[in-house]
Amino acid sequence: MVNTLANNDNNKNAVSSFSPQLAVSSIEQLPDELLLHIFSFLQASDLLEVELTCHQWKNLAEEETVWKSLYVRYFKVIEPVGKTYKESYFRMSKAEHQWRKIDELFKGFKVYEVGEWDGNYTC
Incomplete structure (x- = not known):
């Protein structure tokens, strides 16, 4: 005590x-239904931690409904891009990360409208 x-x-x-x-x-x-409902509010990193807790929680945290909820909430897309919503979540996360890196790379470039460029290069 x-x-x-x-x-x-x-x-x-x-x-x-x-x-x-x-x-x-x-x-x-x-009950599993209540745990699933609770898990549906977690972030991906939290779900991965939950999977390490015990066999029951691992099975529940891998449920499609949990990952679909996270996928739709985060990406605002309903259709999965992979075989499962979990796979789709990580595919979309990777693509989003790559786009952010590309965006950072091109932040220093000036974008010209058609006919706006004066023909001079400046650094």
């Missing part, structure tokens, strides 16, 4: 006890 401070009307510093084992067993007893 672990002693903790409790906020009690009668005594502001009353000490109460709780068992961490009870807290752990309660999360293990959550």
